[in-house]
Amino acid sequence: MSAPLRLGIAGLGTVGTGVVKIVQKHVELLAARSGRPVTITAVSARDQMKNRDADLSGFDWEADPMVLACRDDVDVYVELIGGDEGIAKDSIEAALRAGKDVVTANKALVAIHGQELAVLAESLGRVIRFEAAVAGGIPIIKTMTESLAGNGITRVMGVMNGTCNYILTRMESAGLPYETVFEEARQLGYLEADPTLDVGGIDASHKLAILSSIAFGTKVDFDAVEIEGIERVSIDDINRAADMGYKIKLLGVTQMTGRGLEQRMSPCLVPADSPLGQLQGGTNMVVVEGDSVGQIVLRGAGAGEGPTASAVMSDIVEIARGVRLPVFGQPASGLRNAQPARTAVPAAYYIRMELQDKPGALAKVASILGDAGISIDRMRQYGHGEDDRVPVLIVTHRTTPDAIDHAIELLPRTGVLAGEPVELRIEDL
Amino acid sequence: MSAPLRLGIAGLGTVGTGVVKIVQKHVELLAARSGRPVTITAVSARDQMKNRDADLSGFDWEADPMVLACRDDVDVYVELIGGDEGIAKDSIEAALRAGKDVVTANKALVAIHGQELAVLAESLGRVIRFEAAVAGGIPIIKTMTESLAGNGITRVMGVMNGTCNYILTRMESAGLPYETVFEEARQLGYLEADPTLDVGGIDASHKLAILSSIAFGTKVDFDAVEIEGIERVSIDDINRAADMGYKIKLLGVTQMTGRGLEQRMSPCLVPADSPLGQLQGGTNMVVVEGDSVGQIVLRGAGAGEGPTASAVMSDIVEIARGVRLPVFGQPASGLRNAQPARTAVPAAYYIRMELQDKPGALAKVASILGDAGISIDRMRQYGHGEDDRVPVLIVTHRTTPDAIDHAIELLPRTGVLAGEPVELRIEDL
Structure with a gap:
């Protein structure tokens, strides 16, 4: 020995x-x-x-x-x-x-x-x-640098902040608003000293940027991640999304496109019956897609003493065994500069808005969407409450983020909106 | 270079x-x-x-x-x-x-x-x-030998034969009997030349024996795996299990107990909403439990050109990088002889039987179970068909395989059974 x-x-x-x-x-x-x-x-x-x-x-x-x-x-x-x-x-x-x-x-x-x-x-x-x-006890670094070394990686997705997933799943199960569950999480000690690291999506974006580098052979480019936290996720959206068969997750997605590297961290809708949709509490999940392997899903505890120490020990044992690999899976000097690109990959979108209870209101909204080239997959109008505001949910067919942004910008001109519309991406799984 | x-x-x-x-x-x-x-x-x-x-x-x-x-x-x-x-x-x-x-x-x-x-x-x-x-594109060998090297492994479970999982999920979705779907699978080319390798559980047991060795530092002991294939899984059991919230999977389980190494491959019930329960078609899943990491779940394609070649390539790249690890994660000369043990770890069980439509029939059955020390968690009696046979389903509380075997042996003595009772283990996840 x-x-x-x-x-x-x-x-x-x-x-x-x-x-x-x-x-x-x-x-x-x-x-x-x-x-x-x-x-x-x-x-x-x-x-x-x-x-x-x-x-x-x-x-x-x-x-x-x-x-x-x-x-x-x-x-x-x-x-x-x-x-x-x-x-x-x-x-x-x-x-x-x-x-x-x-x-x-x-x-x-x-x-x-x-x-x-x-x-x-x-x-x-x-x-x-x-x-x-990255992702606590889940062996995602080794899987990507070693197990998938024969693959061109096409996309990596992950729920990688257990605190955010705890908050979102707890909001849904208890029917509580964000602020209440945030306060619970703080008292349980689940939040970082600076909680925006968690709920602002920063911590998860650090992890996403690291995975991007390994996936695509590019230099880590944390500053280029488009980040949106979970602070604006409302219990209304969680409930409405559930009505349509979705869960809301703080989802990181990185993919290389013809225009450059898209890295985004944002609250997204995923099908309730998908592996990501079923993720409860502090559990993490990373989904990697490779051109040979297809889709690989890894799930486990994303934080905590045992799981994180387990990951540290795997690195220690690797060094003890004499295994010496480049830090990001290939020599750092050979990593390319990532060409950052704003999200342009099409997806379906969820739009929630409240309309004034006027004749023709819905037609005006539909017309704006149509003009923006957005077609509607499913629409639900709920009965109005005492305030004469009519909740409307729309799930679009696949469209571009630009088209959605354009439509959202034009919607107030209809004069029938009550309050700001909410839009959330429905990530293709 | x-x-x-x-x-x-x-x-x-x-x-x-x-x-x-x-x-x-x-x-x-x-x-x-x-x-x-x-x-x-x-x-x-x-x-x-x-x-x-x-x-x-x-x-x-x-x-x-x-x-x-x-x-x-x-x-x-x-x-x-x-x-x-x-x-x-x-x-x-x-x-x-x-x-x-x-x-x-x-x-x-x-x-x-x-x-x-x-x-x-x-x-x-x-x-x-x-x-x-093992498990095609899923990097389970590397995960166990390297990523979980700091863990005492407590249990490994897996659905590792895609053909069997295809047959079982297709039986359920199409409501077809085993023989019909088996024939479909043969025509689709999903079956090995000798189909008992698949449906007899042999192929999956080869994989389980390999994982046992890595998990517990023992010599591979394929002969000690208790193997039961899916041939006797009926569409009745699939439907009845679904009624009770379960799916039937060909599940391999290996765990080290005080009595020795238990390795079993058998059709088991798992909760329908668990990751294993939701596994469709040819997808494989391996669940590893370690004393630090907790439960890690890996999911991916278990066969096919791309996924399997991806796994072969990871080994090739590892050798190209100069990584040289012992075959089973530690020197083969130091692997211990496994002390094989028959399954003794308690579990809940599913029992399906048909009773003759006689007064007191159910009481007689319950009495046999009670005498064997088995308590009933849930029971369902269905209305009888034209043949006066009454289907009865029982889900027991956790009990030992010996107690179940004993009770099943005694049940015919009640004189109220019509046909053979079926028992299936409900694996704790």
Whole structure:
């Protein structure tokens, strides 16, 4: 058996503690699977005195992650601090320069500085692995970089923020408005310190940008993701969509088109009986489409101690086994610049509006849609309430986002609208 | 860029042709992802004159796979001939001894001779990869050997024979009896030459035995799988199960218990709204449970040219990248003998029987079940037909297979049964 692989772990939150526990629990299993023991040399975290659910007595304590990253008796620097700047990035760079390989769960850092870090690592002959950065315990990075290596990838879709999916499914099951469930989620500790990372779609978009890079051999381009969060999803839309056989999900989609790379993160309708539609609570799902494999669906826990630590461990075992792959599946220096494109791929759309209860109102709306080249697949008009506002739902046939935007812009000119219309894309699955 | 990785492909059926097409289509992609070109030196198949949907003009033709396997200008021998004995096995052994790595899609061979071949390969410093042997395009081998390496695996379940799933879902959707749909499947070319490989559960059990080995670090033990095919699944049971909210699937389950390794392949009931329950047609699904990751679900095409060739290509790219892992995820010499155990893990059961229309009939049945320690969760008695036979459905609470067997054995003594009772396990998901 070879020499042990020695870890330095920076960050002892949920995930860091989870990694420590696995290393301690599965000594023999990890040695058998890695071909060598996996040990922890030293750990680092902000507060040494904090009570943690793991026995740290066998490890050195380093107050400074920079020092930990450069210790002679550390082979792999495991960065679980988080944040896209500052000590997380600095310590990873220090570790690479000191000849260490790096494992991280830091999606923001990989999404924003991944290219630069990958070039540095590859120039130094080191590896960076980040399976835990996307979709927690779901092995999507390995699946895309390795299992689907023989495929031209055509599209990747995913529900990759468990908190948003929790909020949306809870709104539906309890019939509660967004604000109430948001507050519940906050009290349950499901939200990031800055909740817009979750509900604003930022966190999920970090993950989508990383998957785009691997899928299409392009440099990570987080800034080009068209992002819309779930804040404007109303319980009305959830209920109306359910009436029409759909669920609303915060769905990320990336696909390469003739015009360039389309990356979007937005609330979308998906068929209620599809795998994505059936996803409840904090579970994540990623759907990958390849030109040979067809559609592959992966589902599992997107966050939490065990699942995320499991993903970190897979990277550690890979390094222990001597597997050394390029950071994004092919040399970072060869990744192309993504040519970003606004969403132009056609889809069906859901439009909800309220009309004034006047003769000819619906005809005026239909005429605007027709003029925009949009044909209607299904329409429902509900009985009006006490305020003389008539709810109307429309599901269109496939049309372009431009046509929809154009029509939505013209609709107020009919003079029959009460309030703003809502439009949501119905992603083709 | 390094020297090309040169393939010798034996077997040019659906999968072999698919591999040729991918290598020809994705020259640059494969080179970028592999760090070196992937080329085909020579191919071999039984009939050189057969019209194939691929251009073979650039490759040498070898009539004898044994010769192909040993050519100096072949680095990887790709065995796509099939069969668990004879030329497939002989040529793989020859290739290993000639210093080649091996990629195969041959589940029967790996299930029956995998241990012996792995020991040979590892003693010679060669690798054998077989991602395509289990569940087609679904990357289950890599997920289990690599992505879940930090987990103690607790259970693996799968629907891994697309033909059986096609037959069962078609029976339900068309309301047709087994024999009719079996004949349809034969005419559509969905069945193996020996159809008992499919409908008898043998093919799926080969796959299950392979997954057991990887999950639990044991030698593949195909002979210990308790196998029951789908031949006795009636349209009656499919309909009655649907009434109770279940689907019938040919489900493989492997789990390590205190008594030993339980491996079973049998028609089981699963909740209709579960991921396994919703699986239609030829799609496969594997569910893996690990002590850290929780439950991971993978879904995709289980057969066909593209998906299976995609899996073969992932193995080829892995070898091209210089990744060299033990055949079953840890050295074959260290794999333990599985201690096979008959199924003893408790589950709920579905029992269907027909009773004679006599007073007290149901009481007699209930009494037998009660005496066997089986309690009833739900029971339905249907109105009797013209023949005075009363269909009765029972879903039990969790009980042991032994208790069920005991009760089923005693039921005829009530003197109220008309025909044989049917019992099916309801697997806990």
